[in-house]
Amino acid sequence: MSATAYADLTRTFTRLYRFRHLASLAGWDHAAMMPPRGNDARAAAMAELGVHMHGMLTDTALKAKIDAAEQEKLKPIEQANVREMKRSWEAANLLPAKLVEDMSLASSKCEHAWREQRPANDWKSFAPNLEEVVRLTREQATLLAEAKGTSRYDALMDLYEPGMTSKKIEAIFGDVKTWLPDLIATVQKKQASDSVIAAKGPFAIEKQKALGLAVMKHLDFDFEGGRLDVSTHPFCGGVPEDVRITTRYREDDFAQSLMGIVHETGHARYEQNLPRDLVDQPVGVARSMGIHESQSLSFEMQLGRSKPFLSLIAPLVREHLGEQPAFTAENLGKLYTRVKPGFIRVDADEACYPAHVILRFEIERALMDGEIEVDDIPALWDEKMMQYLGVDTRGNFNNGAMQDIHWPGGAFGYFPSYTLGAMYAAQYFATIRKQIPDLDQRIERGDLAPIFDWLKTNIWSKASSLSTDELVVQATGETLNPSHFRAHLERRYLG
Amino acid sequence: MSATAYADLTRTFTRLYRFRHLASLAGWDHAAMMPPRGNDARAAAMAELGVHMHGMLTDTALKAKIDAAEQEKLKPIEQANVREMKRSWEAANLLPAKLVEDMSLASSKCEHAWREQRPANDWKSFAPNLEEVVRLTREQATLLAEAKGTSRYDALMDLYEPGMTSKKIEAIFGDVKTWLPDLIATVQKKQASDSVIAAKGPFAIEKQKALGLAVMKHLDFDFEGGRLDVSTHPFCGGVPEDVRITTRYREDDFAQSLMGIVHETGHARYEQNLPRDLVDQPVGVARSMGIHESQSLSFEMQLGRSKPFLSLIAPLVREHLGEQPAFTAENLGKLYTRVKPGFIRVDADEACYPAHVILRFEIERALMDGEIEVDDIPALWDEKMMQYLGVDTRGNFNNGAMQDIHWPGGAFGYFPSYTLGAMYAAQYFATIRKQIPDLDQRIERGDLAPIFDWLKTNIWSKASSLSTDELVVQATGETLNPSHFRAHLERRYLG
Numbered sequence: 009m010s011a012t013a014y015a016d017l018t019r020t021f022t023r024l025y026r027f028r029h030l031a032s033l034a035g036w037d038h039a040a041m042m043p044p045r046g047n048d049a050r051a052a053a054m055a056e057l058g059v060h061m062h063g064m065l066t067d068t069a070l071k072a073k074i075d076a077a078e079q080e081k082l083k084p085i086e087q088a089n090v091r092e093m094k095r096s097w098e099a100a101n102l103l104p105a106k107l108v109e110d111m112s113l114a115s116s117k118c119e120h121a122w123r124e125q126r127p128a129n130d131w132k133s134f135a136p137n138l139e140e141v142v143r144l145t146r147e148q149a150t151l152l153a154e155a156k157g158t159s160r161y162d163a164l165m166d167l168y169e170p171g172m173t174s175k176k177i178e179a180i181f182g183d184v185k186t187w188l189p190d191l192i193a194t195v196q197k198k199q200a201s202d203s204v205i206a207a208k209g210p211f212a213i214e215k216q217k218a219l220g221l222a223v224m225k226h227l228d229f230d231f232e233g234g235r236l237d238v239s240t241h242p243f244c245g246g247v248p249e250d251v252r253i254t255t256r257y258r259e260d261d262f263a264q265s266l267m268g269i270v271h272e273t274g275h276a277r278y279e280q281n282l283p284r285d286l287v288d289q290p291v292g293v294a295r296s297m298g299i300h301e302s303q304s305l306s307f308e309m310q311l312g313r314s315k316p317f318l319s320l321i322a323p324l325v326r327e328h329l330g331e332q333p334a335f336t337a338e339n340l341g342k343l344y345t346r347v348k349p350g351f352i353r354v355d356a357d358e359a360c361y362p363a364h365v366i367l368r369f370e371i372e373r374a375l376m377d378g379e380i381e382v383d384d385i386p387a388l389w390d391e392k393m394m395q396y397l398g399v400d401t402r403g404n405f406n407n408g409a410m411q412d413i414h415w416p417g418g419a420f421g422y423f424p425s426y427t428l429g430a431m432y433a434a435q436y437f438a439t440i441r442k443q444i445p446d447l448d449q450r451i452e453r454g455d456l457a458p459i460f461d462w463l464k465t466n467i468w469s470k471a472s473s474l475s476t477d478e479l480v481v482q483a484t485g486e487t488l489n490p491s492h493f494r495a496h497l498e499r500r501y502l503g
Numbered sequence: 504m505s506a507t508a509y510a511d512l513t514r515t516f517t518r519l520y521r522f523r524h525l526a527s528l529a530g531w532d533h534a535a536m537m538p539p540r541g542n543d544a545r546a547a548a549m550a551e552l553g554v555h556m557h558g559m560l561t562d563t564a565l566k567a568k569i570d571a572a573e574q575e576k577l578k579p580i581e582q583a584n585v586r587e588m589k590r591s592w593e594a595a596n597l598l599p600a601k602l603v604e605d606m607s608l609a610s611s612k613c614e615h616a617w618r619e620q621r622p623a624n625d626w627k628s629f630a631p632n633l634e635e636v637v638r639l640t641r642e643q644a645t646l647l648a649e650a651k652g653t654s655r656y657d658a659l660m661d662l663y664e665p666g667m668t669s670k671k672i673e674a675i676f677g678d679v680k681t682w683l684p685d686l687i688a689t690v691q692k693k694q695a696s697d698s699v700i701a702a703k704g705p706f707a708i709e710k711q712k713a714l715g716l717a718v719m720k721h722l723d724f725d726f727e728g729g730r731l732d733v734s735t736h737p738f739c740g741g742v743p744e745d746v747r748i749t750t751r752y753r754e755d756d757f758a759q760s761l762m763g764i765v766h767e768t769g770h771a772r773y774e775q776n777l778p779r780d781l782v783d784q785p786v787g788v789a790r791s792m793g794i795h796e797s798q799s800l801s802f803e804m805q806l807g808r809s810k811p812f813l814s815l816i817a818p819l820v821r822e823h824l825g826e827q828p829a830f831t832a833e834n835l836g837k838l839y840t841r842v843k844p845g846f847i848r849v850d851a852d853e854a855c856y857p858a859h860v861i862l863r864f865e866i867e868r869a870l871m872d873g874e875i876e877v878d879d880i881p882a883l884w885d886e887k888m889m890q891y892l893g894v895d896t897r898g899n900f901n902n903g904a905m906q907d908i909h910w911p912g913g914a915f916g917y918f919p920s921y922t923l924g925a926m927y928a929a930q931y932f933a934t935i936r937k938q939i940p941d942l943d944q945r946i947e948r949g950d951l952a953p954i955f956d957w958l959k960t961n962i963w964s965k966a967s968s969l970s971t972d973e974l975v976v977q978a979t980g981e982t983l984n985p986s987h988f989r990a991h992l993e994r995r996y997l998g
Contacts, residue, residue: 023551026544026547026548026550026551026552027548027551027552029544029545029547029548030525030528030529030548030552033525033528033529033532033548034525034528037528037532041536041730042745043726043727043728043729043730043745044727044728045725045727045728045744045745046728046741046742046744046745048744049521049524049742049744049745049782050524050745052521052524053521053522053524053525053528055521056518056521056522057521057522057525060555230540231538232538232539232540233538233539233540233541234538235536235538246541247541247544249540249541249543249544249545250537250538250540250541250544250545287544
């Protein structure tokens with residue numbers, strides 16, 4: 009009996025998975041271990057591997073096999089796998105190699121120059137490079153949009169959030185815009201009279217690391233299948249069988265690193281708990297960037313910055329960093345829920361963060377759909393920052409539209425994932441709270457298993473077997489509903 | 504104008520080099536970083552990469568290109584490159600895939616069982632597994648020998664020491680056997696009256712690491728292009744642009760780890776100083792295992808354990824590990840040159856080490872050439888250990904023929920490299936001493952540049968452009984001459 013097209017495809021994707029293992033390892037090592045003089049050789053090795061993997065995905069026989077597999081009698085999970093295989097095929101085949109290469113060169117050039125232009129606040133020199141990236145991204149988006157039958161921006165967003173559309177996002181973000189600026193102003197007024205005790209450093213890095221590891225243990229990170237290391241930009245990498253998370257330490261501030269570790273542990277547990285029997289298939293990967301972020305933010309925002317969790321870990325903080333007045337559960341709670349509008353997205357608190365994202369979404373959508381040009385960005389930025397956060401950014405390009413690496417790198421359509429993640433997380437926890445009325449008491453005594461069980465059953469174990477909407481409806485009974493996020497903010501910050 | 508076969512070949516080997524970069528990284532990570540549950544996925548990824556690289560080397564077009572390149576008008580260095588390309592081609596093509604796979608399975612099985620059989624001293628269960636490895640290695644050796652026109656053992660040794668023959672080794676080792684047992688006995692008698700002060704631990708691992716890094720700095724290790732980490736079995740890995748060395752620490756003994764770091768730094772500097780313009784070509788790699796070992800042993804034995812070097816680093820030892828009577832230069836010298844025959848090769852001192860190697864060479868040569876069988880090994884082992892080192896190993900299989908991983912792993916023909924390395928190192932330093940009469944004074948004041956310059960000019964920069972004999976003759980004026988090794992031992996231990 010001859011092999012089925014489906015069986016044949018699974019073998020090809022298993023091989024791709026193994027090569028991706030090496031790509032992922034090389035990426036982690038590059039960020040966390042590699043000395044500087046290894047850079048050129050590493051870049052060449054990773055590019056060579058990339059070419060090889062791209063060659064496997066653009067093999068002319070592959071599409072015919074996918075078409076044939078679609079006609080075979082398959083189980084639902086296998087059908088879902090073929091659907092995800094097709095997505096991988098599209099991502100590799102819809103764009104001509106020349107365009108991909110031009111894009112890679114343009115974004116490298118833009119990013120490289122940006123590293124000096126940003127500190128110099130030099131928008132004038134930055135703009136033409138960004139224009140070239142935008143031009144090429146629009147070309148890509150046009151090709152993707154034609155194949156997918158969507159708008160240009162939606163075709164790009166689909167790379168990160170399959171099934172999401174700007175129409176849905178506009179409805180969701182439109183709702184948020186009606187109440188968020190007021191909420192931020194009210195919280196600030198309320199917090200003005202709070203007395204918060206600052207933690208006194210320095211905090212030795214070895215001690216911070218030991219504290220981080222102790223907290224990861226509470227969060228059930230599997231140390232037999234993963235590691236914690238250091239990199240300039242924290243991330244979660246590796247492979248599901250061996251997840252590598254990183255953080256960065258500052259001797260004068262333990263708080264950011266600690267909560268960063270909690271955040272990455274959320275990503276890590278998703279990866280560590282993806283279904284192992286499908287680990288080497290496209291259907292076995294995380295559902296989307298937004299769903300991935302919903303895990304890190306479940307850990308960081310829903311759990312990590314909650315009072316009961318901070319009560320749980322306050323003794324660990326004191327044990328590792330020493331006794332100080334700042335280390336009561338109550339004061340830690342205040343430190344971790346301080347609301348203060350600022351310029352920088354990555355430094356933003358939980359309440360202000362969505363405003364940063366909405367602003368970027370609105371600008372990049374209009375940019376990709378051809379309604380505005382690069383030159384229009386600074387004025388729009390200033391206007392929206394004032395409108396959403398009351399912050400004056402005029403002339404401050406480096407802390408304005410030049411602050412993120414996404415646009416110079418050509419990653420248009422990614423930003424919404426951050427806030428979608430925050431909203432999904434709030435929606436999950438609303439469901440979990442209904443199912444477990446004494447959730448806070450359980451958290452406070454370290455009984456986190458019900459949370460992890462819920463996430464494992466409803467999110468982690470599903471991988472990419474369902475669409476995002478199906479996943480969220482099965483888990484919570486409804487599609488994405490931003491009212492849970494609003495209720496969460498109101499309870500935490502105005503309650 | 505069409506591309507030449509040679510230019511075409513260089514591109515293929517550049518691609519292979521880039522894939523080997525990833526293989527090397529994955530191997531280093533496996534030993535130094537990877538948590539245990541990552542093992543299966545890593546093994547699968549490395550095997551997939553191995554299959555791909557093997558596929559590139561067994562591409563039927565490759566041999567035709569090598570044949571064509573041999574007819575092209577090439578520069579000498581290009582001719583040498585083609586010669587080394589052919590060696591790579593032979594290593595991949597002379598053995599049928601089925602035999603390679605059978606060998607891989609048999610050696611994995613033997614090694615895996617050996618990990619439990621060795622501590623259980625269970626030669627009876629070990630022997631049949633080893634017999635299968637020997638049977639398959641002989642099959643491989645027969646095929647290689649037919650192609651190369653050599654004996655079976657020589658065909659295997661050629662994989663590690665191109666150009667070396669058992670006839671040459673027998674002459675060299677035969678000479679050593681006439682004087683080494685007497686020398687060991689004499690040194691032991693001489694050292695019996697020495698008073699040696701033991702160093703008092705524990706030595707914190709962080710402090711040992713800092714000491715190791717300080718010594719590596721003296722040895723000009725390029726930290727911008729390499730790292731020091733920890734693994735169970737110390738090694739030098741990575742790639743020339745990014746060399747990864749490892750050590751292991753014991754809290755009760757700093758000496759072994761420190762000299763291990765010096766040893767691996769020797770390997771590392773060879774790699775770091777291979778000619779960078781040829782780094783991605785077969786002619787750009789280290790000449791042989793013996794020449795590689797000659798670098799680590801130049802660092803460890805010729806330099807590291809010498810009195811002037813120990814005078815140089817004694818203050819560093821005291822600075823990092825604290826003042827103690829054991830840490831005078833004189834006492835460190837005694838600690839590092841103690842001679843005492845024992846069972847274990849890897850624990851052997853400089854004088855006894857060759858005896859372990861000669862014994863293994865004699866047994867494995869006879870085994871491969873079909874003069875003896877696996878069952879004959881224990882008796883031969885006992886006899887030779889008694890003859891060369893005066894040590895009784897009867898019934899002590901785990902500390903006898905079962906102590907090394909080489910034979911279970913199928914690496915017959917490798918052992919001579921260790922002692923060839925020690926001899927080459929002695930021969931280099933005899934030459935260096937002639938050229939620099941005040942060498943010891945220079946070492947003592949930290950002026951190591953003349954040594955490194957000599958090694959760089961004569962060994963590192965040559966990579967595989969010359970045959971081993973040519974390399975050594977150009978560097979020292981003669982082919983390998985064991986009298987320098989004897990003179991070195993006599994000066995150090997009987998002087």
